[in-house]
Amino acid sequence: MQKWKIVVTNDDGIDSPGLRAAAEAVAGLGDVTIVAPSHQQTGMGRSLTGDLQASLEPVEYLIDGVPVPAYHCACSPALVVRHSLRTLLHDRKIDLLVSGINYGENLGTNVTCSGTVGAAFEGASAGIPSIAMSKQTEIESHHKYSEQDWSVSEYFLNYFARMLLNQKRLPEVDILKIDVPGDATISTAWKLCKLARTSYYSKVFDSPDAGSRISDAKTVIEVDQDTLDPETDIYVLAVDKLVSVTPMSLDCTSRVNFGQLRETLTI
Numbered sequence: 001m002q003k004w005k006i007v008v009t010n011d012d013g014i015d016s017p018g019l020r021a022a023a024e025a026v027a028g029l030g031d032v033t034i035v036a037p038s039h040q041q042t043g044m045g046r047s048l049t050g051d052l053q054a055s056l057e058p059v060e061y062l063i064d065g066v067p068v069p070a071y072h073c074a075c076s077p078a079l080v081v082r083h084s085l086r087t088l089l090h091d092r093k094i095d096l097l098v099s100g101i102n103y104g105e106n107l108g109t110n111v112t113c114s115g116t117v118g119a120a121f122e123g124a125s126a127g128i129p130s131i132a133m134s135k136q137t138e139i140e141s142h143h144k145y146s147e148q149d150w151s152v153s154e155y156f157l158n159y160f161a162r163m164l165l166n167q168k169r170l171p172e173v174d175i176l177k178i179d180v181p182g183d184a185t186i187s188t189a190w191k192l193c194k195l196a197r198t199s200y201y202s203k204v205f206d207s208p209d210a211g212s213r214i215s216d217a218k219t220v221i222e223v224d225q226d227t228l229d230p231e232t233d234i235y236v237l238a239v240d241k242l243v244s245v246t247p248m249s250l251d252c253t254s255r256v257n258f259g260q261l262r263e264t265l266t267i
Contacts, residue, residue: 004030004095004165007123009081010102011041011115012145014059014072018101021150022133025157026098027063029165034061034070035084037115041077042104042142046118048082050075056088077119085126096165097123100133101153104142105179107234107244108196117177117248124174124250129164132175132248133157136182136237139201139219153180156190156243175248179233181241190243196232198224 006026010019014036023032035056054074061070071088073080081097099119106114120132135153137146160176177195181188203217221238228235236244 005092006030006032006161007081007084007089007094007097007128008032008034008036009077009084009097009099009119009123010036011044011077011099011119012103013037013040014070015145016103017145017148018103018135018150020063021154022098022101022157023061023063023068025101025154026096026161027066027068029158029161030095032063032068033084033089034068035080035088036070036072037077037080038072038074040143041115043113044076044078044115044118045113046078046121047076048079050079056080056084077115078122081119081122082126085123094123094126094128096161097128097130098133098157098161099123099130100135101150101157102132102134103137103146103148104134104139105136105200105237106132106134106177107179107200107237108232109199110201111177111195111248117175120175120177121250129169130175131157131160131164132177134177134179136180139221142219152184152186152188155186156180156184160245170247172249172251173247174250177233177244177246177248179237179244179246181237181243183241184243188241188243190245191236191240193231193233193236193244193246194229195246195248196229196234198228198234200234200238 056071102116120130123130233244
């Protein structure tokens with residue numbers, strides 16, 4: 001039986017319970033290596049920033065009493081993935097990269113801000129099938145490790161990880177972005193959906209002016225059910241209360257007829 005090589009990472013930091021839940025979800029599927037930012041890195045997207053003098057630091061990590069190789073580095077999620085693949089893991093073929101389980105759902109156009117998705121994109125850019133896994137939580141949990149029941153998210157992560165590991169590469173799919181409702185059970189249905197062309201999280205100011213500080217902004221969730229496409233990730237999770245599964249591609253090229261576009265752009 002093939003021993004799969006799996007990398008688990010996140011954007012919430014090496015101490016995140018969500019990271020541990022992700023590792024536990026896939027530990028029985030193969031050899032797991034954990035690489036994560038040293039500290040909270042929410043909202044870093046795919047940025048490649050960090051302490052240029054930092055390196056991968058080993059940390060003791062037990063899954064069900066069994067030691068698992070684990071490292072942290074003082075840098076962004078995407079950079080810890082890139083650095084690990086070029087150093088620690090340079091001589092191994094990685095079969096799957098899992099990023100998560102994130103505190104907070106990653107939906108709509110906000111996904112480009114997500115360090116969870118950014119780390120998955122970095123894995124996918126190296127040719128590794130990748131999963132970006134998130135659990136719906138209250139906004140207050142985005143920057144702190146609140147108590148969560150991860151069991152349902154673990155169930156779905158294990159399910160989709162097994163599917164990817166046992167399938168040939170999915171055509172035109174580099175990442176599966178999976179978002180689990182906070183009240184989901186293992187019986188909750190999942191649905192394939194597209195990325196909503198609207199934001200899910202918004203920043204609002206009580207009295208906005210030029211002197212407003214960035215820290216004055218409050219994060220709110222804005223979902224207009226009446227105008228939202230029911231086939232999008234926001235609708236599937238926030239309205240239908242289903243597990244949203246969004247196939248994503250590294251190819252960001254607009255799906256447009258080049259001949260028509262050339263005519264539009266030609267003076």
